[in-house]
Amino acid sequence: MSTTPTSVTVPGPAIPARALKIQSRLRMAATWALIKPYWKSEDRKAGLGLLTLVVALNLGIVYINVLLNEWNRVFYNALEQRDYASFKVLLLRFSWIAAFFIVAAISRQYYTMMLQMRWRTWMTGQFMGHWMGHQAYYRIEQTHTTDNPDQRISDDLRQFTDGALSLSLGLLNSVVTLLSFVGILWTVSGPISLALGGNEIVIPGYMVWFAAGYAVIGSLIAHLVGRPLIGLNFQQEQYEADFRFTLVRLRENSEPVALYRGEPTEQAGLRARFDRIRANWNQLMRYTRRLTFVSSGYAQFAIIFPILVAAPRYFAGKMTLGGLMQTSSAFGQVQGALSWFVDSYATLVGWKAAANRLIDFQEAIRVAERQDEAHTGVRDIEVEHTGEPQAGIRVDGLGLALPVRAQRGASVGQRPLVAPFSLSIAPGERWLVNGPSGCGKSVLFRALAGIWPYGSGTVTMPADARTLFLPQRSYLPIGTLADALAYPDAGTAHAAEALQAVLLQARLPQLVDQLDVFDNWSLRLSPGEQQRLAFARALLQKPRYLFLDEATSALDEETEGIMYRLMVEALPDAAIISIAHRSTVAAFHGRRLRYVPDDGAGAQDGQGGDAAVSYRVVCEA
Incomplete structure (x- = not known):
């Protein structure tokens, strides 16, 4: 070479x-x-x-x-x-x-x-x-x-x-x-x-x-x-x-x-x-x-x-x-x-x-x-919180777009990506999101998290919506392993016994005695270990809505099945929404959100004008 x-x-x-x-x-x-x-x-x-x-x-x-x-x-x-x-x-x-x-x-x-x-x-x-x-x-x-x-x-x-x-x-x-x-x-x-x-x-x-x-x-x-x-x-x-x-x-x-x-x-x-x-x-x-x-x-x-x-x-x-x-x-x-x-x-x-x-x-x-403060123009996506504690997540007329930038990098418009759609996610439901690469699946998660400013529509969250998003590569702060596991909480916010227990459940016994070790864990742990650590984090935080964005891509199918089974058993009342390409993941989900190419998609004008959307979303039971 x-x-x-x-x-x-x-x-x-x-x-x-x-x-x-x-x-x-x-x-x-x-x-x-x-x-x-x-x-x-x-x-x-x-x-x-x-x-x-x-x-x-x-x-x-x-x-x-x-x-x-x-x-x-x-x-x-x-x-x-x-x-x-x-x-x-x-x-x-x-x-x-x-x-x-x-x-x-x-x-x-x-x-x-x-x-x-x-x-x-x-x-x-x-x-x-x-x-x-x-x-x-x-x-x-x-x-x-x-x-x-x-x-x-x-x-x-x-x-x-x-x-x-x-x-x-x-x-x-x-x-x-x-x-x-x-x-x-x-x-x-x-x-x-x-x-x-x-x-x-x-x-x-x-x-x-x-x-x-x-x-x-x-x-x-x-x-x-x-x-x-x-x-x-x-x-x-x-x-x-x-x-x-x-x-x-x-x-x-x-x-x-x-x-x-x-x-x-x-x-x-x-x-x-x-x-x-x-x-x-x-x-x-x-x-x-x-x-x-x-x-x-x-x-x-x-x-x-x-x-x-x-x-x-x-x-x-x-x-x-x-x-x-x-x-x-x-x-x-x-x-x-x-x-x-x-x-x-x-x-x-x-x-x-x-x-x-x-x-x-x-x-x-x-x-x-x-x-962020204006609900018009570049940020049309509204994330509201309802006072009904048992209500699920409700999506109304949510259309997703991508920013169009000039050569110097400034945002000058939006290019429609996904046609507006509506969706309701109740507690305890399991949704699988799939579709071609680049169709906007991760963009949907960002919109549900309230951080994606390009598009239009309303996302309504219940008052007690404890959400947790696990991306393909979770963020691990530099610090002790306890801090990395408990993030965004401090490691001291949880008892050592609780931290050790979730590590064992996530099949990370080799890390149990390293909770006080200070390191850059994103470099020290393998991708598979990092993903299992993210699942341990979910067990620790017990969210009501868990979003998994190809969170098992670095795991073999057996370990992937173990992690999903662990989530289903440990969090029976939590809604789990997953982006995944493997067919084995589908067994853990009863509903599907499928991205399909829009038949009427035309040529993009490149300036975020009246360009046709690229995909539409189909909800399947």
Whole structure:
């Protein structure tokens, strides 16, 4: 067998220039809508308390910088005058000023990190709640309206909260620094006279104007050079998440890949995804190089610029050495405060990219929530609960459809799949659902579960409808075997004796003594063991309506018969509805729901218009 890596085309080409420009938009109103809710939440008192403390520490550090600026003037004048007594006193003064600065800086960092985590914790809870609520996580995956929600909840939320605090506190620090030092710089720089057209023009506090002009020009250049980095950072996060997801998927499917000898194809696919990371990174490098050139040149020239501007007055004897150093220090503080935008631009573009990804994710969640809450349009299927405890499941005029998507993945319509039909399932009845592959049998189960938004009709559930759906491959969470068996309950919600008993009934004696073992059970157990574990779960939960979607496909006919007989005997009052292809399963069911091709099915229009349905349902006793 050849081991030469094959060429793989990764779906989802590089984002075009127009889309990149859209992702580079600032979207300030939407960004503010992300920031505001926490500061009005139930945690706002603790958050505002920490924020007040951090702001106070920032103000204290600015005050210490003012003291250091004044200390510079006195210290260098003492050096110029060779005043040794003052020199010793000033060194002592510097020691306690520096000590206060260190304590304030450490405290500010500590409480800023504490506030970052509180804010991130609250936002993570909100996003996870909305993502899991209304089953938005499922609907988003159906419509592919956003990518990698895991990465947006973990990385983007962290970057957003950390960046919002660091940038806002940096801006506050710059404003306070500017207000504190602009008066000092205005006073110590004095006026400058310029001859223009035979007239003498006097500019008071000229160093302030030089600092402002220098910062404005630098900010404009930085924005023009660095703005594309917002969209490029947006793309980089997406590509990194895609690559990481593919690695995790390979790990979770290591056995089938090994059986297929699919290493060359998987390696080629991973390489192709990484090539997208590298190509985008090359663009990031180019734009970052330009931005670094601007910011580094700006910062380096700012060191000598105030000396050059103030040197004429110093050499003219109008300024002492201490005054020159104080002027240089004050200019640096003012220019630095005015240069917040330039200095923070690299951080700002990364933060804005994370904010834009969260805005898109939040909008996708809201769309999913509106689809779930509205009973018209894309979600016409209603799931109602009747107050009659003994009533069965009633289906009225249920027509099923499939979503039709555009090339970019957005849902643009529905293609009818199954003609409307009615059905009644009473407690204790056994229904077998069969038909050709792809006819919509599993879609029916999803509609009965209330998670399929495409179609029309009404599904009425009784008030005491404890339902359990066992798909072909049941979900097994990573954790203890007890947690995997009892899901969605916690393993501790059931006595160990009960868990052991259902494992024995499901013919899994080898797992009885492993209830407390922590593992990824979907990888450790064979498909047959996983299906028997699912039957043990049904015995544990005792549902009134049990839906089996090819839940015995990995079992031999003998074991399959044992599992079905076990369900019938252990759950005599439960309705059992099965999707299965084997004729042996039919012996355990008294009724049949059969999918047959619709004779009037015509050509599909591909846009969910008036296309004919593909199948109709026949109920047989």
